[in-house]
Amino acid sequence: MLIARKNSRRVCGPCAGHNDPYACPRCGNPRSYMVRGLCDRCTLHDHLDTVFGALPATAVGPYTRMRTALAECEQPRTALNWIRNSHSARLLADLLAAGRPLTHSDLDAMAQGGGLGGAQSVDYLRGVLVTYQVLPERDELSARVERHLARVAKRSPEHALLLQPYVRWSLLPRARRAAQRPAGSKHRIRWAYTRINQASAFLTAMNEQGLTLADATQHEVDTWLAGNPSTRYTVRDFVVWAARRGHSRPLLVPHRLKADPVGIDDDSHWELLQQCLTDTDLPLDVRAAGAVLLLFGQHLSRIAALPTGALSTVDGHTVLVLDRTPIRLPKPLAHVLAELADRPPLSGWAANSPRRWLFPGNRPGQHISGTVLARRLTAHHIPIRPARTTALIQLAQDLPPAVLAPMLGLHVITAVQWRRRAATDWSAYLETRRTGTQPADQ
Template sequence: MTRTYATDEQHERWYMAECCRCERRRHKAGSWPDGYVCRTCSDRAVRTRGTCPGCGQDRALPGLRPGDGAPICTTCAGFSQTFDCSRCGFEGKLLGGRLCERCTLTDRLTALLNDGTGHIRPALVPLFDLLVAMEKPRSGLAWLEMRRGQPGNASQLLRRLGLGEIPLTHDAFHELQPWRAAAHLEELLMTCGVLPAVDKYLCSFQRWLPGHLTGITDPEHVKTIRLFATWHVLPRLRARAERSHITPSVRRFAAEQIKHATAFLQWLGERDRTLASCSQSDIDAWYAENTEHGRTCLRAFLNWSIQSRRCPRSLSLPAMNVSRRAALSEDERLDALGRLLTDTKTPMRLRVAGVIVLLYAQPVSRIVRLIVDDVIRDGDTVLLRLGEPTSPVPAPVADLLLEHIANRDNMNTATNPASCWLFPGHRAGQPSRPDHLSALLNEVGVPAAAARGAGIRQQLLELPAPVVADTSWPKPRT
């Protein structure tokens, strides 16, 4: 039997048409009462939901009302087809088997998390419930399809979890590659309670350290760096995580301490020196060759080496130089406040974050930890819980804050199924990264450190003089 294929002209005539919505010549997705529609316009229209102005029912609104073009339901528009899911009856975008996106996501996850008996692995049921319940199931389907065919993507990691090939421990996830996909899945498991909650930046450091040690050629250097990380860097990171939380800058500085310690040991080796034979002239030479940041990063390793007697105790380290950026002037602070309150082109989250820095002198690392419940409405008054007592929010800022809460970014997606954070991040159950938010604020003309300094100065000016004196002047020893 000879198979015939359509010519380009026949393909153009049979499958292509001008879309009645976007007026572009695209592949036909269907013939609707107002004409042919392309796939893009069809998907967008079917996902439009609300109260139909024709019949008053809450439904999908893919049709257009003649005259004003208002979205209306399929019944009022006279559609010959329906968009009801064949399983649950939900009206919306249909995929294979005329199933809606949520039912399709449910089937995909059921197959991936199957433990081999036809049922979801019991320990992973909370993860299944979390993903299926997301408000936008199409984002979950897109997440499962990311990097299709490559080892370590979301689907393959979920399949290995279902079969029990990956133990449900943090150490097991720290060894998985690619690390980004594994880290995100680990955070999802912590969000739904399958794994115990651990600071994600502590996990990030523990995942990074073995790879760094693998790249060191000298076994003695590997031993020294591992001891330094185990007995100095990691205990301080864990203490910080228990006390509050680890910020990206703290995580980055911990890694830089390890990197500079490694570089210093290699530098000593090039001078035919070891840590035990290191002299004061070696320390002075290294300080002279490196930047202030490099000296700061190495300082902890040198102090640890001296205290643990791995290098001579007679060594002394030069004093540190601390520099700070000057605070904004009061005119600059007021100008930035006015711009954030009125400039609608600036993203809402940056306007709100910038105003909190300028008005309340809060560090960005504290701002990203605020939750929606920290914004309290008491009648017509809006309060912000930054401590005790709560701080009143001026009227224009209150309106901006409430509008931001109603339209937050990164909500109800596969990466963040549900979030209580005032500034939700892309990662599951996590707020925005403070370093990322600080960089964005700097781009819109609100340098976080300088703006906070201006806020602190203004608050000091508004406090009574005895209060300021009692706070700033050191109390005598008893």
């Protein structure tokens, strides 16, 4: 049997007597590329039968919605490629062959044990199962942090008695509170991972010198910090917690110095904003993300995690909720965001999953990452940090911190700092004007 290929007029045997030689012999749909003489959707049905057919009748129920959604998805090629080629799909087939419904605990055990594709494949599969409601949503931040803690404790069991209470009673509660903000949990997971790793590294360094945490002095801390100052300052969180709980003497780890943010001039800032609002040659997602960045100074991780529900209509006006305060949008920006929300996803899992995000990503049910969004903006010459700095300074000049903080999702202390920076910049501007006109006045 021959296989019909794209741009070829050779057709397979079953199609020889069909009225349309370029239609699938099973369903009659047009086909541009076929596998075993069938279109993508029919081939997908066959693969789904193979994967889910191993389940006994008593265990099929939770997977019915997932199988139907995959079979009827707008882009069958995406689901077909996943089933054929991915480690996570092979992992799903192996698990379903066991004949019982999966649980989060089963996947956690597989992630800890390694195996096919490792923890990354397990987490990808978990995302698919949660997206299609086979598994319930859970506090993924807590689960991932606990799993990482278990890995670190397994490598260094002598540190577990200190790291476990630090993570569970200090690190996790703060991470959960911060994860409720629109930026989501991914950033907070990395934040927690870094602090666990640095705490373990510091304890290991002290052990290598024959010291316990209680024996460590400021000299040992300073020496360890000097070894790699760019990353080790995050141990401050653990050192402060240990001193407060009586596990060590008071030790000083200074905050890592940050360079003062540098903005762009006002003319360039408004020209970029005008380009995002009016230039239809730019990709729509770049225009929308760039406009929110330039107008509201939002961090890209928060822009990437904007849900579709953040955009709504109140009293006939389009509003955007970045944190707690609905912000009435100017018409050009409202039009760009509304067009983005109404645009169907072009390809990938975003086209096969329920629409939850203004900026959908390439993982099932997930939004785009801030890193990918940053690359897209940079590719179109939008300077991210300078643009955010200028936007926040302009807003801080006009709005008091008590208004700015809940509107943009900033901590009130951060809003006060931006207010002071804006006042400093304004004072410097006035001083420059006064100095520059003084000779003429004399």
